[in-house]
Amino acid sequence: MVLELDNEKGVVLISTDIDENGREGGEMKMSLDHVIKEADFNKDETEMMEIPEMANDLGTHGAIGLGSMVEVLLGKGPVRATVCWMGHLPGLIDTRVGLELEEDYGVNDGTFRDVRYFTCPAKHGLFVKLSSCRPDARFLGDSAANRHFDHDGQDASAPQANVPPVASEDVLRVLIGRMKGIQGHCNSCYMDSALFSLFSCSSVVDSLLFKRIKRKDEAIQKTILRDIVCPLRRDGFVAAQSVMKLRQLLQARGHCPSYTTDEKDPEEFLTLIMQEVLCLEPPLKLKSFSQAKGILGAVESSYFYQIFVDYNNCLILPTVQQLLEQSFHSSGVRLAEIPSCLILTMPRSGKQFKMFPKIIPSLELDITGLLSDGPQQCVICGELAYLECSECLGESVFSNTGFKHFCEKCSTQVHSHPCRQRHKPACLHLPEGFPRHWGPRIPPREKLELFAVLCIETSHYVSFVKHGPKATDWIFFDSMADRQGESDGFNIPEVKACTEVGRYLSMPLAELAIQAPRQMEGVAKRLFCDGYMYLYQSPSMALYR
Numbered sequence: 001m002v003l004e005l006d007n008e009k010g011v012v013l014i015s016t017d018i019d020e021n022g023r024e025g026g027e028m029k030m031s032l033d034h035v036i037k038e039a040d041f042n043k044d045e046t047e048m049m050e051i052p053e054m055a056n057d058l059g060t061h062g063a064i065g066l067g068s069m070v071e072v073l074l075g076k077g078p079v080r081a082t083v084c085w086m087g088h089l090p091g092l093i094d095t096r097v098g099l100e101l102e103e104d105y106g107v108n109d110g111t112f113r114d115v116r117y118f119t120c121p122a123k124h125g126l127f128v129k130l131s132s133c134r135p136d137a138r139f140l141g142d143s144a145a146n147r148h149f150d151h152d153g154q155d156a157s158a159p160q161a162n163v164p165p166v167a168s169e170d171v172l173r174v175l176i177g178r179m180k181g182i183q184g185h186c187n188s189c190y191m192d193s194a195l196f197s198l199f200s201c202s203s204v205v206d207s208l209l210f211k212r213i214k215r216k217d218e219a220i221q222k223t224i225l226r227d228i229v230c231p232l233r234r235d236g237f238v239a240a241q242s243v244m245k246l247r248q249l250l251q252a253r254g255h256c257p258s259y260t261t262d263e264k265d266p267e268e269f270l271t272l273i274m275q276e277v278l279c280l281e282p283p284l285k286l287k288s289f290s291q292a293k294g295i296l297g298a299v300e301s302s303y304f305y306q307i308f309v310d311y312n313n314c315l316i317l318p319t320v321q322q323l324l325e326q327s328f329h330s331s332g333v334r335l336a337e338i339p340s341c342l343i344l345t346m347p348r349s350g351k352q353f354k355m356f357p358k359i360i361p362s363l364e365l366d367i368t369g370l371l372s373d374g375p376q377q378c379v380i381c382g383e384l385a386y387l388e389c390s391e392c393l394g395e396s397v398f399s400n401t402g403f404k405h406f407c408e409k410c411s412t413q414v415h416s417h418p419c420r421q422r423h424k425p426a427c428l429h430l431p432e433g434f435p436r437h438w439g440p441r442i443p444p445r446e447k448l449e450l451f452a453v454l455c456i457e458t459s460h461y462v463s464f465v466k467h468g469p470k471a472t473d474w475i476f477f478d479s480m481a482d483r484q485g486e487s488d489g490f491n492i493p494e495v496k497a498c499t500e501v502g503r504y505l506s507m508p509l510a511e512l513a514i515q516a517p518r519q520m521e522g523v524a525k526r527l528f529c530d531g532y533m534y535l536y537q538s539p540s541m542a543l544y545r
Contacts, residue, residue: 064097067223067245069136069185072099072128079105080136080488081126082241082260084118084248095130100248100260102186119252120260136241162210162225163233165201168468171475172497174236175200181493182232184479185240187263192243192479192493193463194266197452197535199229200477201467204341204451204537208278217277220249224273240490253277266454266461266533267304267345274303284343285336287372299336304343309355317513320344320362320450320534325370325403329393334372338446340541342367344534358528360512363466363505365448365536369403373429375443376403380410384443387411387425448536455530464501464527471502476523500524 064070066086071078085098089112098110100120108125110118118125166174175181181200182192198205209225227242244260251259255272274280282301307327309315315322324344328334342365347355368374376385379398385405392404392414405428406414415423453464462478474497481494500521504512517525 064130064133064135067227067241067248069241069244070097070099070133071136072126072133074105076105079103081133082244082248083133084110084120084125084252086130087117089127096127097130097133099126099128099133100124101126118248119254119257121257162206163230165199165203166233166236166467168201168470168473171201171467171473174233175475175495176497177236178482178492178494180236180495181477182228182238182243182479183240183493184491185244186261188240188243188247189461189479190264190266191247191269193454193461193477194270195224195228195238195243196232196477196479197454197463197465197533198270200232201465202451202535202537205274205280205283208274208280211278211280213278217253220246220253220273220277223249236495237493250277263459270343271303283339283341285339286333287336289332289334289372304345306345307347309347315356317358317360317509318356319360321365323347323359324365325393328370329390329403335367335370336372338367338371338538338541339448340538342448342536342538344536346532346534354529358513358517359531360509361450361453361505361527361531361534363450365450366402366445367448368443368445369405371446373431374446375430375434376405376428377443377445378407378410379404380414381407383407386428386430388428389415389420389423389425391423392420446538448538450534451537452535453527453531454533454535455526456532457526457530461532462526464498464523471506472497472499474498474501476526496523498523498527501527504528 064083066083068083069080070083071080073079079101081099081101083097084100087096089096098112098117099106100110100118101124104121104123106120106124106126108127109122110116110120110125112127117127182196184192209221209229213221223242223246227245228238231242232238247260250272251257255276256262256264275282280303282303284302284305286300286302286305287298288300305324305327307323308331309323309326310330315326318326323346346359369376376388377383378385379402385407387406387408389404389406389411392398395404398404406425411425414420415425449466451466455462455464460480462476465475465477467473467475475495476498477493477495479493480491482492483489484492501524504515504520504524507515517529520528
């Protein structure tokens, strides 16, 4: 309600339902330019505000596109927002943009005259002239520190050829440093870490960037490839607004109304991308297995494998290899085939409880014994095995890891011991056509390579990437390693070498067990104590997927 009008000064005193401090029945003085008479709009036209044009001293309007982070001048001063839609509205001449404001100073949820143009929380949406926007000043610094605005304009406008992953010899030049990696913004660390882990130095899931998908999801695929993967591999840096653009597209798809603001789980994000949007063939094929009956069940497909371990297990400082074998044994499953990519999530309850204070990442994952139809090696003599005993699994007299497979002769000898006479070994399934008399040759071992680990501590995700064959070829990435400014500032991502990880991984188990986490060098503590998701690849199988 208008309480006082001063036409000479162009100022109006109005009564508000809630003032700027949250009190009911407040009063506020505003410029007439910022006031819209309610009678001038019908119920469906309140989505539109006429915002004064801003002197665009921070950049050109041509640099603003979908996903750009901008400032717009409202009655309270500059307000920051993300461009969610751009085009022409019915009956209006100038180019308009649909904005999602960072705070609830808007007037809609992305609709204009009963037509939805994008989706955002209520009172966060606003349609304005393109000329009323200017680039967000938080992301415009000196060119050495803030290059991403130029990147966004370049990447969004021109098609790009595929850029291969960063080679190990180029990691120092391309990736290492401050303002490197993917810039975090507004709870995006789960997405930043997942994307960096998958695409910076590995191409194992690159097929999802080029496969045919539904037309409605092509914008998401192009955004991942052109605005995130290519800049990351080529320049070692991805702007926060590029990830925000992806988040906005996912939110507009209708998956979740808070995808641009709230923290999510990396597994949830990757499932959405791989399964629902890009329809990647699940890399993991599992068969249920009953040793008592010697029966293999139907094949089930998955994108991840959640490790399940009994609470009464005897593991103190487990390796990923041990946890996977224990979980397969407890769950009664086997691998139906060698996966090109195996993503494992560790046992935990919520974000606080961890079943193990430390987990040792296995640099190689020997999956030979986990294959349902693969030839196995006798743990005693090394010859071709025909029997498996699940009850011998926990006996370290044979080996600390691995399912216990035996040839017929060794099985008879092993199970003649009084402690094992009640064991019931089961016959193994050999591949069809595989010669029963293998001779003196050793059955081949199938192994996967660790290429990344996602870690979580107090709701913040970071990642480690193994980029080469050397023990010291490790890098650590944090999308929010530092910050410039406060509420109006921006995050500074950082990638740094962490050669100390190799030294700890090469330690004898007994020495590693007594290492106090707080005294571990560099960031090694986070790898061993905060591991959440472990990513493995088969270089040979990736060529065929």
